[in-house]
Amino acid sequence: MQRYFVSVNDVQMNTVTIQGDDRHHMANVMRFQPGDQVVICQPDETSHIGVIDQIHPEEIKITLLEELDEQKELPITVTVAQGMPKGDKLELIAQKGTELGMHSLLPVQMDRSIVKWDGKKEAKKRARLEKIVKEASEQSHRTIIPHILPMTSLKELDLHQYDYCLVANEIEAKQTDHSSTFREVLGKINKNDQILIVIGPEGGFSEKELAFLDHEHVYSIRLGKRILRTETAPLYVLAALSFYFEEWS
Incomplete structure (x- = not known):
């Protein structure tokens, strides 16, 4: 219907x-x-x-x-802090993230982001993203429409408002002796928790950004043993969260 x-x-x-x-x-x-x-x-x-x-x-x-008695939303609130990607990749993340249960999308200007938004361009881009998530919410039978938050920088992120901050770090994927797996972090998260997923742009995080995040005591996680594209990484995390909290649990 x-x-x-x-x-x-x-x-x-x-x-x-x-x-x-x-x-x-x-x-x-x-x-x-x-x-x-x-x-x-x-x-x-x-x-x-x-x-x-x-x-x-x-x-x-x-x-x-x-x-209607509908239970369509994830039992946790997930915000995707996405390093600004090139082209229409942010639109893809908005659409597919909505299908996978994302609550909010936060575009983040990072050191290695090539795309730059000024005030006028940001307003136009946000309107486009809002249209995309509305249509995706209707198609996927969501009961809410995800929020498109104003663009920010990494250092302006208020990480302390979230219960858990997960950083997809490609360095972790290259480590064969990696011990802090995504699965272990999932076991610590409770229903109704506020989760922030931080994804770097095409060039990844700069050393300065990784040092800042490490200082904030975030969870640096590996998303498998392969290096994922910037538009694939948030979808991997959302799919894993959906499976863990809606199907496996």
């Missing part, structure tokens, strides 16, 4: 008003008719079956029916 996310202002009592792009999608792409049912997701993470009552040129009216 097709899913749509609405804001607080879209809901009055048990009536939802759909406008803009979603109205266009419902009327012109899906070609819904009065009587058809959809799933409506609200900001409080509740979702309801809704029946379409009226289709107007500017808006669609939907009546909410029963609330």
Whole structure:
């Protein structure tokens, strides 16, 4: 069943008003008719079956029916702090990260990041990423839309607001005698914990950045014995977290 996310202002009592792009999608792409049912997701993470009552040129009216009992979100809150990659890789991370349960995406300007965003470009890029995660949330039947956070630098990260900070370090992957495995760190994490995953850009972390992270007592983890691309690493971690906390546990 097709899913749509609405804001607080879209809901009055048990009536939802759909406008803009979603109205266009419902009327012109899906070609819904009065009587058809959809799933409506609200900001409080509740979702309801809704029946379409009226289709107007500017808006669609939907009546909410029963609330759904859905358990779609990871039992931990995961933020991906992604070193700014080239091209459209951040869009791929946003889309696939949403499918895998990411809660927030935090673009981070790092020493070896080639891409630079100014204020105007950042606003445009964030709007594009927000559109991507909204569509991915609908497709993957999430009950929330991941947050796209303002770009920051590594040193501006408030690492202490998280219960665990995991750094994907390619140096660890090259060590055959590596003892602090990702699995051991997973065993320490509890449900409802706040997790930060820090991923370097294409060129990896600089020595200065690794020294800063080491000083902050983060968990430097190995993601297998191979070197992963910057867009692959966060998806590896999210997939592992999903398997461990939603399937294995």
